[in-house]
Amino acid sequence: MSVNWDLVWSSLGPMLIGAIQGTIPLALASFVLGLVLALAVALMRLSRYRVVAAIARAYVSIIRGTPLLVQLFVIFYGLPSIGVTISPWPSAIIAFSLNVGGYAAEVIRAAILSVPKGQWEAGHTIGMSRRQTLVRVILPQAARVSVPPLSNTFISLVKDTSLASLILVTELFRQAQQVAAFSQEFMLLYLEAAVIYWIICLVLSSGQSLLEKRLGRYVAH
Amino acid sequence: MSHTEPAAGATDAPVLEVRGLRKSFGDHTVLKSIDLTVRRGQVVALIGPSGSGKTTVLRCLNGLEVPDAGTVEVAGEVRVDFAAAPSRGQLAALRDRSAMVFQHYNLFPHRTVLENIIEGPVQVQRRRRAEAEAEALSLLGRVGLADKRDSYPFELSGGQQQRVGIVRALALRPQLLLFDEPTSALDPELVGDVLTVIKELADEGWTMLIVTHELAFARQVANEVIFMDGGVVVERGHPDTVLRAPRQERTKQFVDRLLNPF
Numbered sequence: 459m460s461v462n463w464d465l466v467w468s469s470l471g472p473m474l475i476g477a478i479q480g481t482i483p484l485a486l487a488s489f490v491l492g493l494v495l496a497l498a499v500a501l502m503r504l505s506r507y508r509v510v511a512a513i514a515r516a517y518v519s520i521i522r523g524t525p526l527l528v529q530l531f532v533i534f535y536g537l538p539s540i541g542v543t544i545s546p547w548p549s550a551i552i553a554f555s556l557n558v559g560g561y562a563a564e565v566i567r568a569a570i571l572s573v574p575k576g577q578w579e580a581g582h583t584i585g586m587s588r589r590q591t592l593v594r595v596i597l598p599q600a601a602r603v604s605v606p607p608l609s610n611t612f613i614s615l616v617k618d619t620s621l622a623s624l625i626l627v628t629e630l631f632r633q634a635q636q637v638a639a640f641s642q643e644f645m646l647l648y649l650e651a652a653v654i655y656w657i658i659c660l661v662l663s664s665g666q667s668l669l670e671k672r673l674g675r676y677v678a679h
Numbered sequence: 680m681s682h683t684e685p686a687a688g689a690t691d692a693p694v695l696e697v698r699g700l701r702k703s704f705g706d707h708t709v710l711k712s713i714d715l716t717v718r719r720g721q722v723v724a725l726i727g728p729s730g731s732g733k734t735t736v737l738r739c740l741n742g743l744e745v746p747d748a749g750t751v752e753v754a755g756e757v758r759v760d761f762a763a764a765p766s767r768g769q770l771a772a773l774r775d776r777s778a779m780v781f782q783h784y785n786l787f788p789h790r791t792v793l794e795n796i797i798e799g800p801v802q803v804q805r806r807r808r809a810e811a812e813a814e815a816l817s818l819l820g821r822v823g824l825a826d827k828r829d830s831y832p833f834e835l836s837g838g839q840q841q842r843v844g845i846v847r848a849l850a851l852r853p854q855l856l857l858f859d860e861p862t863s864a865l866d867p868e869l870v871g872d873v874l875t876v877i878k879e880l881a882d883e884g885w886t887m888l889i890v891t892h893e894l895a896f897a898r899q900v901a902n903e904v905i906f907m908d909g910g911v912v913v914e915r916g917h918p919d920t921v922l923r924a925p926r927q928e929r930t931k932q933f934v935d936r937l938l939n940p941f
């Protein structure tokens with residue numbers, strides 16, 4: 459079997475455009491929004507008000523207990539039947555943010571709980587309020603613990619954005635599909651897409667190592 | 680330390696007055712009715728067996744636990760009667776006037792030594808950073824750690840971390856210093872440095888309530904020793920009396936046991 463290098467080369471442009479204009483911004487936007495949501499949900503989970511904690515727990519349970527593809531389809535194909543129509547890009551961002559929000563909330567909650575109780579007390583004895591202690595003492599320490607698991611969440615998200623091709627978002631995988639359908643070179647083009655995903659994830663992994671080093675500068679090795 | 684140094688001379692005004700302090704966890708009554716007075720410039724040592732409630736006393740005074748009953752008055756400025764649930768403001772007012780030194784230091788691991796010390800003065804007391812830093816550096820110099828200002832806690836020995844813990848407390852300019860077994864987590868050869876620092880603070884006239892198992896230190900530094908057991912004060916008095924010739928049998932047993940562990 460000989461490789462059609464011309465096709466590899468000519469399809470690279472559309473795929474990279476798909477990655478740069480679709481996959482990467484979609485993943486970034488969803489991750490940032492998802493993290494904000496996750497922090498709120500994690501704090502709700504830790505709230506002493508039971509109703510608040512229960513709402514957060516239900517949300518996490520639903521997100522983790524249902525397929526991402528189903529969540530995506532409910533938002534894009536389901537909501538219009540009750541009169542709410544959202545176009546592909548916002549639908550994808552909403553679905554992925556909600557998803558990250560559920561998974562990352564558990565990571566952040568565990569990280570907050572992993573900070574020793576003595577740190578809360580040290581904050582209080584120097585006169586800090588709960589909120590100040592949370593922001594200045596607890597969260598910075600929780601952040602360090604969260605980096606590895608949140609990096610995994612982000613890397614999964616980058617790959618999961620390929621599902622957005624099913625609601626017509628032009629991203630890396632949809633570009634591969636279109637060129638493949640036109641040229642009938644399925645193996646070649648899907649492998650090419652796979653390699654591009656892989657490279658993106660390699661870059662992200664090395665970013666993770668850098669971040670871990672930077673945040674870990676205050677712990678003994 | 681110049682401007683944080685308490686006024687010498689006025690040694691009779693109570694800085695801390697505790698009456699009828701009671702605290703239960705569930706149905707376990709840990710403090711039954713504790714009375715305590717610490718006068719300005721005095722050092723009071725709190726001793727007693729494990730589980731007798733010493734830490735709980737300090738935590739109640741610093742607002743880390745809320746007592747079920749009793750009154751706490753600090754510096755004649757704040758008086759909280761715990762018969763009713765205290766407001767956040769009342770707890771904050773108590774906390775503002777005392778500072779706690781923990782058994783396990785509880786320094787902030789993600790901040791340097793200097794940052795640890797100025798956190799309270801700058802973030803809570805809203806003092807100017809430059810001024811807080813200058814004061815922190817002079818305090819650090821006093822405990823022999825000026826060169827560690829930019830170290831992270833994990834780079835310090837236990838004795839150094841505890842001295843930073845003490846400086847962090849001093850930097851808040853409290854009326855009252857609370858120590859919870861400040862040397863019991865330390866390797867034996869590091870205990871001396873920390874006790875020396877505390878002794879110097881006593882000589883400078885700081886008002887202190889110290890939970891400790893170091894009886895020789897208590898005898899040397901304290902004006903009064905209080906022996907607690909089972910959530911009550913069993914005996915209190917001059918260190919030479921309580922530690923050398925206790926009147927109560929329970930005190931005698933405890934002291935003998937600490938002096939002759941085998």
Ligand SMILES: Nc1ncnc2c1ncn2[C@@H]1O[C@H](COP(=O)(O)OP(=O)(O)OP(=O)(O)O)[C@@H](O)[C@H]1O
Binds near residue numbers: 709730733734
């Ligand atoms: N938060 C808590 N919840 C339940 N029980 C507690 C709590 N804090 C303390 N206790 C109990 O209260 C009792 C007194 O504890 P405390 O820590 O005050 O004793 P201590 O005199 O400081 O002892 P040690 O010398 O071991 O430090 C112990 O029986 C302890 O188990």
Ligand SMILES: [Mg+2]
Binds near residue numbers: 733734735859
């Ligand atoms: Mg204790």
